Amino acid sequence: MTTTATPLSALSADDLAARLTTVRAAYDELKSRGLTLDLTRGKPSADQLDLANELLDLPSSYRDRSGADVRNYGGLDGLPEMREIFADLLGVDASAVVAGGNSSLTMMHQVLTSLLLKGGPDSPRPWIEEPVVKFVCAVPGYDRHFTMLAELGIEMVTVPMNADGPDVAAVRALVADDPAVKGMWIVPTYSNPTGAVCSPEVAAELMAMPTAAPDFRILWDNAYAVHHLTEEETKSADALGLASASGHPNRPIVFASTSKMSYAGAGVSALAASPENRAWYLQRLGFAAIGPDKVNHLRHVEFFKDADGVRAHMRKHRALLAPKFAAVEEALSTRLSGLGIAEWTVPTGGYFVNLDVVDGTAARVVQLAKDAGIVLTPAGSAFPHGNDPYDRNIRLAPSFPVLDEVRGAMAGVALCVELAALEKLSA
Structure with missing residues (x-):
C-alpha cells in the first residue's frame, strides 16, 4: 500500500x-x-557470526609473542597483542588499555560498583556514602545503561540526544552546581538507538566543562566504533586526549568489545582510561580475578592479526x-x-x-x-x-x-x- x-x-x-x-x-x-x-x-x-567461524579452530598455539603460556594464570590487564588492537581501533595508547572477558557491559558494572563501594582516585568518599547519586542520561539512549543504574539505585536525569551528541548546554546546567551528579553515559559513535555521532566539538565541551563533583565520570561506551554502514567510516572523538588536554584526565572511561565483530557471546572486551583510572580499575579487579581468558585473546589476535584486519x-x-x-x-x-x-x-x-x-x-x-x-x-x-x-x-x-x-x-x-x-x- x-x-x-x-x-x-x-x-x-x-x-x-x-x-x-x-x-x-x-x-x-x-x-x-x-x-x-x-x-x-x-x-x-x-x-x-559465520564470518568468524575460523575462531573455532584457533588458537594454533598456546604461547603469545613473548613466549608466555596463555593457558595459565596472570596478565590481569590482558594479552599485549589484544590490547594493541583495541588501542589502534580506539585511537589511544596501548598502555591505556585493559583487555578483559567477553562483555564490556560487565566492565561497566565493575566500574560503577567499585565507584559506589570505594570511590574513584579523586573521590572525597565512596559514592554509596553520598546522600544521593545521579547520572546524566541522553535520551533516547541505551536501555541496558539505564537498567544498570536503576538496579544500583542511581537516579537518572535526562537531556536530549542531538545529531551531534548530548545537548551540551543541558548537561552543563545539570553538572555545574549539583555535586550529586557524578557521571553520565554516552554512546559516542552511532549511538543506540539514534545513530548520532558525538562531534569533536561536543566531546571537547563535555571533557572541559566545570562540574560540582570532583570525581565526575563520563562512561564512554564506544560499542559501535567500527560498525559502519557506508563507505564513509566515521572516526570517534578522542575522549582521553581531550580530557587530558582540558585538565580532567580521569573524567572519561572508554569501553569497547568485539561482541558484534566476532562472536557476541565469546568476544573480548576492553577498557581504556587515564593512568590513574587504569591503575585504580586493575587494583579493584585484582580482588575478583587472577587474569582474563588469554586463550580467547590469542584466538582473536590470530584471527584478526591487527586493527586493519578488524576493519x-x-x-x-x-x-x-x-x-x-x-x-x-x-x-x-x-x-x-x-x-x-x-x-x-x-x-x-x-x-x-x-x-x-x-x-x-x-x-x-x-x-x-x-x-x-x-x-x-x-x-x-x-x-x-x-x-x-x-x-x-x-x-x-x-x-x-x-x-x-x-x-x-x-x-x-x-x-x-x-x-x-x-x-x-x-x-
Whole structure:
C-alpha cells in the first residue's frame, strides 16, 4: 500500500474514516498471515557470526609473542597483542588499555560498583556514602545503561540526544552546581538507538566543562566504533586526549568489545582510561580475578592479526547489514513519507533505526505489531525506567532477521504506525 503525500491531519472527517476502514482491512489481512518476526534486539545474524567461524579452530598455539603460556594464570590487564588492537581501533595508547572477558557491559558494572563501594582516585568518599547519586542520561539512549543504574539505585536525569551528541548546554546546567551528579553515559559513535555521532566539538565541551563533583565520570561506551554502514567510516572523538588536554584526565572511561565483530557471546572486551583510572580499575579487579581468558585473546589476535584486519572484517559485516537498513528506509519512506505521522533516522552506522511516531501512539503501535506477529522492543525502552513522556519513541533493530523478513516486518510496522495514527485522529 503506497501512501499519498497528503498529511493525515489535513484529511476531512469522511476521508479519514474511509482511510481508517481501508487500513484496518489491510491490518486484518496482515494478522491473518501468522507471522513470527522479531526486531527486538540488535543481535548479529547467523550469517554475521559465520564470518568468524575460523575462531573455532584457533588458537594454533598456546604461547603469545613473548613466549608466555596463555593457558595459565596472570596478565590481569590482558594479552599485549589484544590490547594493541583495541588501542589502534580506539585511537589511544596501548598502555591505556585493559583487555578483559567477553562483555564490556560487565566492565561497566565493575566500574560503577567499585565507584559506589570505594570511590574513584579523586573521590572525597565512596559514592554509596553520598546522600544521593545521579547520572546524566541522553535520551533516547541505551536501555541496558539505564537498567544498570536503576538496579544500583542511581537516579537518572535526562537531556536530549542531538545529531551531534548530548545537548551540551543541558548537561552543563545539570553538572555545574549539583555535586550529586557524578557521571553520565554516552554512546559516542552511532549511538543506540539514534545513530548520532558525538562531534569533536561536543566531546571537547563535555571533557572541559566545570562540574560540582570532583570525581565526575563520563562512561564512554564506544560499542559501535567500527560498525559502519557506508563507505564513509566515521572516526570517534578522542575522549582521553581531550580530557587530558582540558585538565580532567580521569573524567572519561572508554569501553569497547568485539561482541558484534566476532562472536557476541565469546568476544573480548576492553577498557581504556587515564593512568590513574587504569591503575585504580586493575587494583579493584585484582580482588575478583587472577587474569582474563588469554586463550580467547590469542584466538582473536590470530584471527584478526591487527586493527586493519578488524576493519576489513567489519566491511564484510557491512555488506550483510547495509541492505537490511536500506530495507527499513525503503519501507518507511514508501509507506509513511508525507503523512506527517512519523520521523525516523537513516543511520550511517550502528545497529538501530530510531522511529518517532504520533505522540501517545508508540505503545499502541508496538501492541498492534505484536498482535500481527511482529515483536518490537517495548515502547519507551530507550528512556530511563522505560518511561517515554511523550509515548512516541520506538527502537527498530533489523540486524538479526534475514533480509526478506526485515522487508516483511517493516511493511507491517509501517502499517501499524498508520493505523495507530488514524485511530488517534479519528477519536
